[in-house]
Amino acid sequence: MRYRVRHLTEYVYGAPVTLCYNMAHLLPRDTGNQTCLSRRLHVTPMPIYQTEGTDYFGNPTYYFSIQEPHKKLTIDVECLYEVTPLELANQLTLGSITCGELRQLLTDAGTPELRMVKEYLLNSPLIPRTAELAAFAQDTFADHVPVLQAALDFTHKIFNEFTFDPTATSVSTPVDQVLKEKRGVCQDFAHLAIACIRSVGLPARYISGYLETLPPPGQEKLVGADASHAWFAIYIPEMGWVEFDPTNDLMPSDQHIVTAWGRDYSDVTPLQGVIFDGGDSQNIKVSVDVQRC
Structure with a gap:
């Protein structure tokens, strides 16, 4: 079974964020019955620094930093998976x-x-x-x-x-x-x-x-x-x-698609990090689409 998964995350802040450092658990992980065939990741505004890595549990990670003022942050990830049914x-x-x-x-x-x-x-x-x-x-x-x-x-x-x-x-x-x-x-x-x-x-x-x-x-x-x-x-x-x-x-x-695993949710939070400024409020909107191909 093939699935195309799009995970769109949008943050809107009450005032401009002047600087942010983030780590995301949004990249695909291969498992015994799951393989990522392709992927696309786009962050707006454009990060001044970005790199991929692997955490303690073997989960793919994505680190990025934005150093320009912004009131909206968008992380758009789209992946194509091949999932084999388990016996x-x-x-x-x-x-x-x-x-x-x-x-x-x-x-x-x-x-x-x-x-x-x-x-x-x-x-x-x-x-x-x-x-x-x-x-x-x-x-x-x-x-x-x-x-x-x-x-x-x-x-x-x-x-x-x-x-x-x-x-x-x-x-x-x-x-x-x-x-x-x-x-x-x-x-x-x-x-x-x-x-x-x-x-x-x-x-x-x-x-x-x-x-x-x-x-x-x-x-x-x-x-x-x-x-x-x-x-x-x-x-x-x-x-x-x-x-x-x-x-x-x-x-x-074959209907479950793994992104990450750990001891609990705190190990695999989709996005975590530090922001400077941004006002007293922020709104987050998450949209996920899982489609058979």
Whole structure:
């Protein structure tokens, strides 16, 4: 399957910004079933300095600096992807290791790979481990349950017990509030799943990207109506990192497009940086289009 993804971000400031330094996680990342065939990135005003790099987690990064006064900043990224469907049926037959066995493997951590995986057991800036979170997940991730089955069941649990509500949270809403109110968006559900999984001693990471959405039957797809998406992955030794989408109660295959992964959203924020001046207010508008080619 081929997808063309356009991600347009516009900032409008209350007063001119005289200087800005930024880092973006908007460039494509290749994965085991995803390849970027082409890409285009355009920033307005023209940066005086720009360079690409790779962050600690292997995600492509784009750094740029603008040193002329501007009241509007536009970052326009367009990429063409080739996405190969994952063999989910084969994955379901591979996941035999139990939660208890994985916890013991991580305690021993006898290989470099397992030692690196242990990083995803720790607290991260937006995801703490707590007894309350562990209590919510401990029955699902009991020692005798295969990790893959537990992750599937927990994805289903979040989907059934939580309500998608874009007005209930913000990017900084803590996971304990999401657990209490049982409302949120894809970022909240991914953070909650990761927080619970880590709280029961298993490794999980945050994934940011895009999801192909389809209009209701008989209606045309609106330009700019798509959005960024978030889901999570859990580590299973014989399988590697296996992905789950609790917002949609499924295992991603060929409709999810990965941009970046890390410990939580703070590691893969689409744009972060420093501005000088700009007044007391700023408005941001994000438009995303995911189209099959």
